[in-house]
Amino acid sequence: MSGSSRLERRYRALLRVLPGWYRAEREEEMVGLFLADRDDELDLEHSWPGWGEAGATAVLALRVRLGARRPAGGLVRLVGMTGLLAQLVMVGQVWAAVARSGVPPQAWWADVPVVVAFAALVAGHRAVGRAAGAVTGVLAVLPWAHAVLSGAPWWFTAVFALPVWVTAAAVVAGFHAEAPRPGPRWWAAAVAGVAAGAVVSLVGAVAVWLSWLTFLWAWVVAAALVAVLRPWRAAPRPAAPDPA
Structure with missing residues (x-):
């Protein structure tokens, strides 16, 4: 985490709405998808997750927590x-x-x-x-x-x-x-x-x-x-x- 960008840390903070067991399995994959093609230094230091990404993550968190066997x-x-x-x-x-x-x-x-x-x-x-x-x-x-x-x-x-x-x-x-x-x-x-x-x-x-x-x-x-x-x-x- 010490070498991560601010944008990556913000994405990881966003993913905290997901259950811990789900993050343990999917966090790295999801962060990689979020950061794909975002290699501009200014973008990595000053950008925030988009509203669409935040909304989709919130919906996913609700769906996972209210799953068929939960x-x-x-x-x-x-x-x-x-x-x-x-x-x-x-x-x-x-x-x-x-x-x-x-x-x-x-x-x-x-x-x-x-x-x-x-x-x-x-x-x-x-x-x-x-x-x-x-x-x-x-x-x-x-x-x-x-x-x-x-x-x-x-x-x-x-x-x-x-x-x-x-x-x-x-x-x-x-x-x-x-x-x-x-x-x-x-x-x-x-x-x-x-x-x-x-x-x-x-x-x-x-x-x-x-x-x-x-x-x-x-x-x-x-x-x-x-x-x-x-x-x-x-x-x-x-x-x-x-x-x-």
Whole structure:
């Protein structure tokens, strides 16, 4: 290191975002690729890693840490799927209330990306699932932003939006191209969750229109179904990568 250039030291500092075991195997190779064709003395002493290189390294670090066989990756994917499942329970609640009252929800279209994200991930279409999951997070920003701009109590909206944002982030980060496909037991969890939400809504045991009780019920049902079915145990091995 004593004879290395400042640019090389900066690249090595950038690579510290990667796990130690990965750096031990690949650091020298990566530094060599970064420095290829950069032999100008001024460049070597005064340049910094580019934004594209920094971004690509950060994405690689996230993907490695959330790999198919890494505990952190399994946990993040479980959070993402459980969050989508809870939102499906709420979909069942809302549409059962619509069937009972005949009054359509104001933003029914917001349910579509939730269904698409869940179905796509379980079907093995990770790129589609990630895109739809990201849309759910973006849509949750809209009512929060409206509350902020209108002077309404934004924290109340944030309580409902935060789990959606966490779910969206977990889906986008966890289901990269090398991630394993969620197990088929998630289909059973989805059917049971939607049915539970619909039944409770139809019998009037839970107020549906964005009440605290409705929100809590959806997450409790999702957590219970995951605890009972343990769908991660039926997850198949990683398939061939599709476009991320």
